[in-house]
Structures are given as structure tokens and as C-alpha cells.
Amino acid sequence: MLGSEDRAALESILGAPGLILDPPAMAGYGAAARYGGGAPAGVLRPRTTEEVSKVVAYCIRRRLPYVPQSGNTGLVLGSTPDVTGDQLVISLERMTGVLAVDLEDRTARVSAGVRLSALNAALEPHGLFLPIDLGADPMLGGMAATNTGGARFLRYGDMRRHILGLEVVLPDREGTVLSLSDGLRKDSSSLPLRHVFIGSFGALGVITGVTLEVHRRPTAASAALLIPHEGAILDLLAAVETAAGEALTAFEGMSGAAMSRALANVPGLGNPFPKGQIPAYAVLIELTRSAPLREREPTLDDDLEAILVDIAARPASPLADALIGPADRLWALRHALSEGLRAEGPVIGFDLAFRRSAVFPFRAAAAARVAAEFPEFEVCDFGHIADGGLHFNLVPREPGPVEPARLAALRDCVHSLAVEGFGGSFSGEHGLGRANQDAYDRYVPPRVKSYSAALANVFAQAPVGALRLGPRPGDSAC
Amino acid sequence: MLGSEDRAALESILGAPGLILDPPAMAGYGAAARYGGGAPAGVLRPRTTEEVSKVVAYCIRRRLPYVPQSGNTGLVLGSTPDVTGDQLVISLERMTGVLAVDLEDRTARVSAGVRLSALNAALEPHGLFLPIDLGADPMLGGMAATNTGGARFLRYGDMRRHILGLEVVLPDREGTVLSLSDGLRKDSSSLPLRHVFIGSFGALGVITGVTLEVHRRPTAASAALLIPHEGAILDLLAAVETAAGEALTAFEGMSGAAMSRALANVPGLGNPFPKGQIPAYAVLIELTRSAPLREREPTLDDDLEAILVDIAARPASPLADALIGPADRLWALRHALSEGLRAEGPVIGFDLAFRRSAVFPFRAAAAARVAAEFPEFEVCDFGHIADGGLHFNLVPREPGPVEPARLAALRDCVHSLAVEGFGGSFSGEHGLGRANQDAYDRYVPPRVKSYSAALANVFAQAPVGALRLGPRPGDSAC
Numbered sequence: 001m002l003g004s005e006d007r008a009a010l011e012s013i014l015g016a017p018g019l020i021l022d023p024p025a026m027a028g029y030g031a032a033a034r035y036g037g038g039a040p041a042g043v044l045r046p047r048t049t050e051e052v053s054k055v056v057a058y059c060i061r062r063r064l065p066y067v068p069q070s071g072n073t074g075l076v077l078g079s080t081p082d083v084t085g086d087q088l089v090i091s092l093e094r095m096t097g098v099l100a101v102d103l104e105d106r107t108a109r110v111s112a113g114v115r116l117s118a119l120n121a122a123l124e125p126h127g128l129f130l131p132i133d134l135g136a137d138p139m140l141g142g143m144a145a146t147n148t149g150g151a152r153f154l155r156y157g158d159m160r161r162h163i164l165g166l167e168v169v170l171p172d173r174e175g176t177v178l179s180l181s182d183g184l185r186k187d188s189s190s191l192p193l194r195h196v197f198i199g200s201f202g203a204l205g206v207i208t209g210v211t212l213e214v215h216r217r218p219t220a221a222s223a224a225l226l227i228p229h230e231g232a233i234l235d236l237l238a239a240v241e242t243a244a245g246e247a248l249t250a251f252e253g254m255s256g257a258a259m260s261r262a263l264a265n266v267p268g269l270g271n272p273f274p275k276g277q278i279p280a281y282a283v284l285i286e287l288t289r290s291a292p293l294r295e296r297e298p299t300l301d302d303d304l305e306a307i308l309v310d311i312a313a314r315p316a317s318p319l320a321d322a323l324i325g326p327a328d329r330l331w332a333l334r335h336a337l338s339e340g341l342r343a344e345g346p347v348i349g350f351d352l353a354f355r356r357s358a359v360f361p362f363r364a365a366a367a368a369r370v371a372a373e374f375p376e377f378e379v380c381d382f383g384h385i386a387d388g389g390l391h392f393n394l395v396p397r398e399p400g401p402v403e404p405a406r407l408a409a410l411r412d413c414v415h416s417l418a419v420e421g422f423g424g425s426f427s428g429e430h431g432l433g434r435a436n437q438d439a440y441d442r443y444v445p446p447r448v449k450s451y452s453a454a455l456a457n458v459f460a461q462a463p464v465g466a467l468r469l470g471p472r473p474g475d476s477a478c
Numbered sequence: 479m480l481g482s483e484d485r486a487a488l489e490s491i492l493g494a495p496g497l498i499l500d501p502p503a504m505a506g507y508g509a510a511a512r513y514g515g516g517a518p519a520g521v522l523r524p525r526t527t528e529e530v531s532k533v534v535a536y537c538i539r540r541r542l543p544y545v546p547q548s549g550n551t552g553l554v555l556g557s558t559p560d561v562t563g564d565q566l567v568i569s570l571e572r573m574t575g576v577l578a579v580d581l582e583d584r585t586a587r588v589s590a591g592v593r594l595s596a597l598n599a600a601l602e603p604h605g606l607f608l609p610i611d612l613g614a615d616p617m618l619g620g621m622a623a624t625n626t627g628g629a630r631f632l633r634y635g636d637m638r639r640h641i642l643g644l645e646v647v648l649p650d651r652e653g654t655v656l657s658l659s660d661g662l663r664k665d666s667s668s669l670p671l672r673h674v675f676i677g678s679f680g681a682l683g684v685i686t687g688v689t690l691e692v693h694r695r696p697t698a699a700s701a702a703l704l705i706p707h708e709g710a711i712l713d714l715l716a717a718v719e720t721a722a723g724e725a726l727t728a729f730e731g732m733s734g735a736a737m738s739r740a741l742a743n744v745p746g747l748g749n750p751f752p753k754g755q756i757p758a759y760a761v762l763i764e765l766t767r768s769a770p771l772r773e774r775e776p777t778l779d780d781d782l783e784a785i786l787v788d789i790a791a792r793p794a795s796p797l798a799d800a801l802i803g804p805a806d807r808l809w810a811l812r813h814a815l816s817e818g819l820r821a822e823g824p825v826i827g828f829d830l831a832f833r834r835s836a837v838f839p840f841r842a843a844a845a846a847r848v849a850a851e852f853p854e855f856e857v858c859d860f861g862h863i864a865d866g867g868l869h870f871n872l873v874p875r876e877p878g879p880v881e882p883a884r885l886a887a888l889r890d891c892v893h894s895l896a897v898e899g900f901g902g903s904f905s906g907e908h909g910l911g912r913a914n915q916d917a918y919d920r921y922v923p924p925r926v927k928s929y930s931a932a933l934a935n936v937f938a939q940a941p942v943g944a945l946r947l948g949p950r951p952g953d954s955a956c
Contacts, residue, residue, distance in 0.1 A: 105833045105866075146666065180926070187831055188624065188910065191934075193933075198670065201666075238581070243770070245694055246768055290724055292720075357583050423660070427665070428662075443667070448668050448669075452668060
């Protein structure tokens with residue numbers, strides 16, 4: 001609960017519409033996108049960087065805990081308060097003042113609260129887009145803070161690759177505003193400070209503005225579902241990468257179990273497989289081109305077909321079967337997987353990442369462990385195979401709640417196998433929040449944790465001092 | 479000069495071949511790649527990460543200043559000692575123990591002393607390469623520390639985009655070895671610590687190993703020289719980007735003055751222009767594809783020709799003239815520019831970067847200032863126009879040394895115009911070293927400098943503490 005003095009002070013910074021204290025009106029800011037969430041002590045809604053700065057400075061001086069929140073589409077409780085009711089939410093939803101597209105630079109500058117869909121709507125008339133492909137429609141500040149990847153990472157990479165400038169408000173008594181290299185593609189004139197904040201899940205400061213490199217929107221896309229032979233998926237990936245070159249934009253794996261749930265539970269989704277027979281595993285591949293087609297050129301569909309016919313004809317081909325397009329329908333299946341699983345009750349989701357070569361060995365080992373030790377769950381996984389990303393989802397075979405101790409044992413089992421057994425990550429692309437505090441404590445190496453804490457300390461105060469360029473150590477480094 | 483006790487201790491770590499103290503033998507480690515350099519107090523040549531760790535720890539404890547040096551191909555005196563003779567060089571040239579290519583992961587793991595050419599030689603039989611295209615042949619540790627870009631940045635980006643893992647020795651009394659996420663494309667399980675070290679010019683630690691994502695080597699390349707109409711270069715860039723899409727790998731600007739010097743001074747370089755008439759400005763563009771050609775497809779040369787014919791035929795076309803390939807010959811001209819300038823005496827080089835739209839306005843303003851205030855110099859620039867990179871080189875019209883005060887005035891004039899006048903960077907891609915200490919002191923914002931120093935402090939000691947994931951501020955951030 002916010003005291004009357006704090007309330008008056010915050011209202012004087014933000015104005016009445018900038019402050020929400022009514023519990024029903026706050027509920028949406030407390031609830032997480034999928035599961036869980038908590039109760040805000042209040043919701044602060046700044047409209048400008050200056051207001052963010054004043055609000056942060058006030059909270060720091062008064063020791064009021066706060067959680068920055070932009071689109072609140074994350075899955076790790078990184079943008080919602082806990083259940084104590086003690087924590088404020090700083091919502092960036094009204095930070096939508098800047099959305100400036102620069103066609104000559106092929107860049108866009110946005111305030112943190114601008115949604116991905118709004119940016120892409122502004123870019124579309126110019127044949128441009130931000131090629132981060134996500135199921136949700138987050139705000140760009142949160143995307144920078146999480147360093148989101150997505151389904152077309154293989155071709156376009158993560159948010160980091162696109163960020164040419166960042167504005168951030170630091171958690172110190174002045175609410176220091178740091179503006180970090182705005183719009184330059186090449187800049188080595190200082191330490192790469194902006195990269196510390198990208199993917200820092202809000203722990204180092206509140207991102208208030210982003211400058212992004214944007215790309216030519218594809219002029220054509222073709223997609224296919226590939227059925228690999230058992231154990232041949234990496235050979236298939238290599239064959240497709242070699243044959244398609246820069247045209248390949250996605251290589252998305254889907255288990256039969258996940259596809260079955262989607263086809264059973266998501267209305268309007270056509271079963272693309274012959275006789276409706278869902279295979280044990282399928283891969284959605286997509287080829288795109290961003291240059292217009294010229295005369296005498298084969299279409300992208302022709303291209304895709306030629307590639308697949310060639311791969312299928314090889315001796316010991318990794319490809320058992322393939323179905324070409326339509327792209328929309330195939331992507332609809334891919335994008336329905338999460339919804340298909342959730343339709344039958346809560347899903348125990350793991351956002352794992354591995355070296356490519358470890359994804360399927362882990363998957364086999366983990367499925368065996370689950371079958372032996374947690375037979376009440378079914379593995380319904382899918383993943384960004386070319387990027388090593390694996391959404392290892394477990395769906396209870398019977399409805400009803402899962403006991404907390406059982407859930408904790410399951411999480412430990414999967415995480416330890418992923419991290420310790422296969423050199424993987426317990427958080428591939430969803431970032432860090434309260435939901436994975438346990439895994440962070442347990443699996444992140446102690447040195448990485450202690451340097452991370454020290455890094456957070458740097459930006460929580462206003463330091464002084466000068467960096468010497470030249471020989472170090474002790475006597476001259478700083 | 480190294481005392482006998484230090485000498486014995488370092489020799490016991492490195493063995494006799496690991497320590498060079500003989501001045502003639504040390505000379506190469508003191509001289510910079512192009513101009514300047516100094517004299518080492520000694521050269522330490524570790525072969526393993528463990529030896530680097532021991533040597534760094536020893537130097538820190540004994541307060542012996544050192545400079546890490548890998549390929550020593552840099553241009554900013556970042557890897558050479560000064561003239562005092564007090565500074566040790568830690569050369570990474572013997573750190574060549576690991577060069578492991580993983581075909582399934584499409585990654586390579588290398589020790590810091592492996593040269594770019596050696597990596598590419600190992601990758602070539604597999605149809606792979608690291609697509610960082612530089613004039614020099616640096617070592618990969620230095621490339622990571624500098625975050626090198628190069629001539630194909632437009633398509634492939636900088637070193638940062640390719641680095642999936644980093645091993646670094648920190649400047650503390652233990653020579654702490656930090657190993658940061660080895661080989662994962664997606665990993666958001668901790669703060670992005672490795673990105674702090676990429677492009678940190680050795681100031682935060684000595685990079686000893688790198689894991690890199692590598693790419694399919696192009697199967698075809700076509701190039702052309704384009705002569706833009708005056709003032710139309712950004713229109714030309716937009717037209718080429720739209721028409722060529724993902725095939726465009728380079729858009730390199732060359733002034734007539736720079737091309738003239740190259741053609742006059744570099745033997746064996748053919749003049750590609752009709753009647754040998756060098757235009758005021760030309761752009762080298764390159765299209766590549768990494769997928770093999772299939773039947774009925776036009777070749778990349780056909781593609782390039784069609785694109786250029788189409789652009790030339792437009793009303794108010796930005797394209798005045800164009801010459802297609804051969805690619806080798808056109809790149810030979812591009813790569814000869816630096817040598818062509820240096821053939822006539824020392825060059826005053828500026829490695830600047832801008833937003834794309836500011837490159838030519840700056841260029842015009844700077845040329846006018848030079849003509850008015852420094853008429854003894856001729857502007858002979860070239861640049862990575864699509865990336866905003868501008869190598870603004872000044873060549874003395876008459877031979878002979880340039881007075882230091884005059885040189886300082888010239889540097890101030892160009893830097894202040896670039897940074898303050900046009901929002902640019904005084905160091906686009908060459909990094910930071912003694913050569914640009916003055917510019918760093920003057921043009922980097924005080925806050926960025928002080929946070930950079932604080933960041934360096936974090937890694938110069940072994941911190942303790944834990945980062946809380948969740949609400950901050952004061953009472954809970956760290």
C-alpha cells in the first residue's frame with residue numbers, strides 16, 4: 001500500500017491519469033500473460049523519459065520497490081509484481097510518443113511502449129519490417145530488455161542485432177538517463193555499454209527508447225512440412241541450408257504429440273497430412289526472398305520443390321516425405337502449438353537451448369526420464385532446431401492440479417539434464433524473472449552470478465572515474 | 479626493464495621460449511602495423527589459457543603494466559607499448575592450440591592466436607567461412623576484442639554477431655578465467671556478460687578463446703562499379719537494396735582522388751574505366767549467393783545486369799553509368815586504396831562513422847573546411863557507405879613531415895565536425911588505443927566514460943554478491 005505522501009508525490013509527477021491505485025483497475029498489471037502474477041501496490045504510467053526518470057529517482061530515494069512492465073507478454077514473471085502487494089509497477093504502455101522511420105538510414109526510432117505490430121504497420125508501406133517473429137505482440141522496450149529471438153532467428157537473429165541505439169533510465173537517486181550511440185551501425189568509440197542492457201531483463205535499468213535497423217520485407221515466401229527419417233534431422237538441416245542458402249528463414253521442429261493437440265483443440269486448423277496421419281516429427285521450413293522476381297526466374301515455390309526433389313533423390317536421403325505449402329496454413333499449425341497444449345489444462349513449459357547437435361540427444365534422454373520417473377506427463381515439444389532452441393513442454397495426461405513438490409522434482413530433473421547433462425541453457429529466449437530464480441541460483445556459474453551482481457551495482461549508483469586506454473593493470477587500469 | 483626476480487618468475491611460468499627480452503627480437507612486437515609504436519620491456523608468449531592466467535596474475539600482483547597483443551594489425555596503437563620501455567607485451571601468437579570445426583553446429587572454436595586466414599583455410603573444404611572481410615589477416619582474439627566489421631558488414635555484420643562463446647582472463651590477482659556461454663545461439667539465462675568484452679579493446683580482460691558461428695561460403699559473386707549522379711548516392715543505395723534484396727553484400731564508396739592514387743601507385747592494377755577516365759566518385763557493389771545454381775535460373779551476372787538496366791532506365795535515375803565485373807579486378811581496386819595513398823608518404827587517416835544519411839553531408843562540409851583551412855592536404859576518402867563508415871583520409875600535397883601542432887589542429891577540426899556537427903563517431907571500426915585517447919577524452923560523453931571506468935573496475939577485482947531477479951531498487955537490487 002502506498003502512503004498518502006508517496007501518492008501525492010507520484011501524482012504530482014505523473015498527473016492523475018498516470019497513477020492507478022484502484023485494485024480492480026490494477027488487476028491486469030498484476031496478472032502475468034500465461035500463468036501466475038501478483039498484486040501491484042500501485043501502477044505508475046509515465047509518458048516521457050523525463051517522467052520515467054523522476055519516478056525511478058523517487059522510488060529509489062524512498063526505497064519503494066518497483067517492476068518495469070512493457071507489453072507484459074513474457075512467460076517468466078519478469079514484468080509482474082509478487083503477491084505481497086508491496087511492489088509498484090512502472091508501466092511503459094503510455095510511452096508511445098516516438099515512432100520515427102528513417103528511410104535513408106533504414107532505421108526506426110521508437111519509445112519503449114510502441115508495440116511490435118505498430119512499428120510493423122508504420123514500416124509496411126515502405127516495404128520494410130522488423131524481422132523478429134513472435135507469437136505475442138510485445139512492446140519494443142520489453143523486447144530489447146529480453147533480447148527476444150523467435151521463429152526466424154535463423155535468418156535474422158535476435159533483437160541485439162537490430163539495436164543501433166538505446167535510451168535507459170538507471171536505478172539511482174537521480175534517475176540518470178543514459179543515451180547510448182543513437183543510430184550508428186559502426187561505432188567503436190567507447191565500451192559497448194548498450195549491449196549490457198540488451199537482454200538484461202530490466203535488472204540494470206528501464207529501457208525508454210530504442211533505435212532499430214529494419215529490413216526489407218520479403219516479396220515472396222514458400223513453406224513446406226518435411227518428415228525426416230529417424231535420426232536424420234541434422235543431416236536434413238545441413239542439406240537444406242546448403243541447398244537454400246540465404247533463402248532459408250526457418251527450420252522449426254514439431255513433435256507429433258504437439259501437432260496432435262493443436263489439430264484436436266484449435267478450431268479451423270486443417271490437417272495437412274495425407275489421410276490425416278500425423279507423423280512422429282515434422283519440420284516446417286520456409287524460404288523467402290526480399291528481391292522482386294524478374295523475368296525468366298523460377299518462382300520460390302519452384303525453387304523449394306527443386307531443392308526437396310533433389311534431397312529426396314539422394315542415396316540414404318534424410319528426407320522421408322515432404323508437403324509444400326501453402327505457407328499460411330503451415331505457419332498456422334506452427335503458431336497453434338502453444339494454444340493447442342494449453343487447451344487441455346496448464347502446461348509445464350521449459351524454454352531450453354542447446355548446441356544444435358545436442359537438441360535431439362537431450363530430447364531422447366529427457367523423454368526416457370519423463371516416461372520412467374514422471375509417467376503422468378506427456379512430452380509435447382517443439383523447437384527452433386536450427387538455433388538450438390527447444391520448447392520442451394509437458395502436458396499432464398489427466399486433468400487436475402500438480403503437487404508443488406512433484407512439480408519441483410520435475411523441473412529439477414529436466415533442468416539438471418539440460419544444463420549439466422547436455423551443456424544447455426535453462427532459459428533460451430524467454431529471459432529471466434521470478435519464475436526461473438531457482439534455476440538461476442542453481443545453474444548459473446558462481447562467477448557469472450557475482451560479476452552480474454557487480455555489474456548491476458555499477459548502474460545502481462552514479463560512478464566517477466576515467467578509463468585509461470592503454471596498458472593495464474592495477475596501477476593504471478582505471 | 480624487467481628485474482631478475484621478475485624475469486625468473488615469468489620464465490618459470492612460460493619456459494625460456496615463452497619470454498623474449500632481447501631488444502632486436504622484441505622490435506616487431508613494439509612496432510605498430512602502420513605508424514608508430516614503442517618499445518616493450520619484455521614479450522611474454524603464453525601457449526595456454528592457464529599460462530595467460532598465471533602471467534596476468536603475476537603482472538597484477540607485481541604491478542607490471544602490460545599490453546595484450548594478438549595479430550598487431552590494428553591502426554590505433556591498441557596493441558603496442560609506448561616508448562617508455564616500461565610496458566610488457568603479452569603476445570597471444572602462440573595461443574593456437576584449438577581450431578575445432580563443428581559441422582553439425584556450423585560453429586568453430588579457436589584459441590585467440592589463430593589467424594583469420596587459418597580459420598578460413600580450415601573451413602573452406604566444408605564450404606564454410608567466417609564472413610568478416612578485412613584488408614589485414616588478424617588473429618581471432620584481437621578481432622573479438624576490436625569487434626571488427628569490414629567490407630561485407632552490410633550483409634554479415636560484425637564479429638559480435640558471430641560470437642557464441644568467449645573465454646577471457648581478467649586483470650585481477652588470481653588471473654580469473656571467465657568462460658561465457660560456449661556455443662549456444664540462444665541463451666538468456668544470465669546477464670549478457672560476453673557482450674561486455676566484445677569490442678572492449680582489451681581494457682576489461684585478455685580474450686583467450688572464441689566460439690564462432692560460421693556461414694556458407696558464397697557459390698557465386700558478381701560485382702559492378704556504379705557511377706552515381708551527383709547527390710543521388712542514397713537513392714542509388716535504396717534502389718540497389720530493394721532490387722537485390724539479400725543478395726547485396728557490399729556497397730563501397732571510393733573517391734576519384736583515392737582511386738587515382740591507387741591506379742598510379744599500385745603496380746598491376748588495371749584501370750577499369752572507359753578511356754581510363756576516373757570519375758569523381760564510384761561505388762563498388764557486390765551480389766553473392768550461397769545456394770548452388772539450378773537449371774533454368776539466370777546467373778548472378780544476369781541478375782546484376784538486369785537490376786542495373788532497370789535502375790538506369792528509370793526517370794531521374796540515380797545511376798549515371800555502370801561497369802559490370804570481373805569481381806576480382808574490381809575488388810583489387812578497392813583493396814588497393816590504402817596502399818595507393820600510403821605510397822606517397824604518411825596518410826592522416828580518420829576512421830569515422832555516421833548515420834547513412836549524414837555521410838555525404840559531412841563529406842561535403844569537411845572537404846570545404848579542409849580546402850579553406852588546411853589546403854596543404856588533399857581529401858582521398860573511401861567508405862562503407864551502406865554502414866555509414868567513412869575512411870576520411872588526408873594526403874599531404876607535398877612530401878615532408880607535418881608539424882605536430884598543425885596535425886593536432888587538423889584532427890580537432892575533423893573530429894569536432896564529425897562528432898559535434900554530424901552526430902558521428904570518431905572511431906567507426908578500428909577500436910580504441912593510444913592513438914585516439916585524445917578524441918576519447920574529448921568526445922565521449924562524461925557519463926559513458928564514468929560508467930565505462932566503473933565497468934572496468936568490476937572485472938579488475940573478484941566481486942562477491944548476488945543479483946536478485948525481480949523488483950528493484952535500493953533495498954533489493956543487488
